[in-house]
Amino acid sequence: MAAQESPLAELAATDGVRMVCVFAPDGRLLSSVPKAMENTPWIEFLQTWSGHPCLSWPELEEMALFYPNSLVIWRRIGENRNLSDGPSNLGEALYRNIFLVAEPATSLSLLRVSLDVKEHGWRALGIHKVFPSSAGKGSEGGILSKLFRRPTH
Amino acid sequence: MKSPKDQGPVSVKSEASGSPKKGFIGLFAGLELPNLIQMMAMNGFTGKVELRCGSRAGEIYLKHGEIVHARLEDTAGVKAFEQLLGWVEGEVLLEAERQPPVETIDVPWHALLIQAMARIEDREAAPEKAQEQPPGKSQPQASELLRLRSFHRVLLDRPGVSNCLIGKAGQVLCPAQPVPKLLHWFRIMWEVLESSCKMTPPDAGGEPLMLCMVLEARGWLLVRLGDFVVAVELEKGTDLAGIHREIVRLWEKG
Numbered sequence: 001m002a003a004q005e006s007p008l009a010e011l012a013a014t015d016g017v018r019m020v021c022v023f024a025p026d027g028r029l030l031s032s033v034p035k036a037m038e039n040t041p042w043i044e045f046l047q048t049w050s051g052h053p054c055l056s057w058p059e060l061e062e063m064a065l066f067y068p069n070s071l072v073i074w075r076r077i078g079e080n081r082n083l084s085d086g087p088s089n090l091g092e093a094l095y096r097n098i099f100l101v102a103e104p105a106t107s108l109s110l111l112r113v114s115l116d117v118k119e120h121g122w123r124a125l126g127i128h129k130v131f132p133s134s135a136g137k138g139s140e141g142g143i144l145s146k147l148f149r150r151p152t153h
Numbered sequence: 154m155k156s157p158k159d160q161g162p163v164s165v166k167s168e169a170s171g172s173p174k175k176g177f178i179g180l181f182a183g184l185e186l187p188n189l190i191q192m193m194a195m196n197g198f199t200g201k202v203e204l205r206c207g208s209r210a211g212e213i214y215l216k217h218g219e220i221v222h223a224r225l226e227d228t229a230g231v232k233a234f235e236q237l238l239g240w241v242e243g244e245v246l247l248e249a250e251r252q253p254p255v256e257t258i259d260v261p262w263h264a265l266l267i268q269a270m271a272r273i274e275d276r277e278a279a280p281e282k283a284q285e286q287p288p289g290k291s292q293p294q295a296s297e298l299l300r301l302r303s304f305h306r307v308l309l310d311r312p313g314v315s316n317c318l319i320g321k322a323g324q325v326l327c328p329a330q331p332v333p334k335l336l337h338w339f340r341i342m343w344e345v346l347e348s349s350c351k352m353t354p355p356d357a358g359g360e361p362l363m364l365c366m367v368l369e370a371r372g373w374l375l376v377r378l379g380d381f382v383v384a385v386e387l388e389k390g391t392d393l394a395g396i397h398r399e400i401v402r403l404w405e406k407g
Binding site for chain 2: 041049052054057059060061062063064065067069072108
């Protein structure tokens with residue numbers, strides 16, 4: 001898929017943004033822009049965060065890490081539950097972990113607004129449809145992922 | 154309740170010299186001792202406040218309104234002051250212009266009173282909890298706690314700050330009795346902060362300078378200051394970088 005066609009393309013084009021990527025709750029990379037960043041250690045770093053138990057706290061909705069040379073934003077987008085609304089999606093988690101990596105001086109407020117706007121649109125379409133879990137590598141989230149879903153705190 | 158003023162000035166004999174000295178003597182059952190100390194501090198009182206309760210006796214010295222020394226039996230300094238302030242009845246004797254034999258307290262009077270009152274509230278709120286404290290558990294020094302309480306109060310007064318938590322090792326130190334929800338949130342914040350320090354991204358230039366989090370639609374800014382973590386809840390539109398600079402500046406200023 002060309003970067004321009006990705007649902008993340010607009011966010012990635014925001015001033016100061018270096019990279020945007022979306023992970024499934026099980027840590028699989030579902031989408032990222034630009035693709036070239038997938039070959040950097042950033043993906044591994046974000047993937048580790050994506051599967052970190054801290055981000056499973058239902059109370060925690062968003063996080064921004066201000067490093068000296070980078071700004072990293074995480075947000076849980078979509079429904080924070082594992083139950084699906086229909087038999088065809090049985091066991092598929094309806095939320096995704098989105099990460100933005102930006103220049104350290106980028107305005108957090110600006111990025112949050114951009115993210116709000118995009119999330120609003122994605123929610124209307126269905127987060128799990130915009131970022132289907134089948135987009136990445138690895139196994140589908142089926143009945144087993146429902147039975148053995150990650151514990152919530 | 155009888156206040157010192159009810160009984161008027163009296164002459165009492167100095168135990169040491171036997172010479173008469175001027176002062177006020179009274180009973181303070183029901184009298185809020187912290188209020189008395191506060192009143193004297195605000196009026197720039199210099200002299201000794203002698204307190205007696207049964208066979209126990211203690212004294213507090215003020216110099217131009219600042220509390221400079223306290224003694225209760227073998228204990229002196231902040232600890233003695235806090236213990237004395239917890240007394241709820243006894244006798245009080247004021248001796249103006251009496252100089253302290255030694256100065257054991259170097260903390261602004263308002264911070265000292267806040268700290269002492271917080272400790273008294275802590276004891277009243279959870280006496281069993283205090284007794285159950287495992288021996289040897291690392292607790293901040295009184296002077297450290299005092300500084301934190303004062304810092305906490307200053308931060309709460311900043312525009313844009315609607316809440317403030319200060320903690321160490323995952324435990325909230327200020328405020329003394331946080332509501333359970335805030336306590337729970339602080340643990341989450343602490344875990345995230347700890348994890349973020351362990352996981353440093355490539356080319357990031359080191360550990361995070363600060364963290365922002367949204368917990369149940371409420372925005373928090375976290376800053377690590379040595380062993381302590383300061384978490385402030387911010388009103389919408391607050392300048393993050395500005396508040397961060399302010400927190401660091403105030404902390405370094407002491």
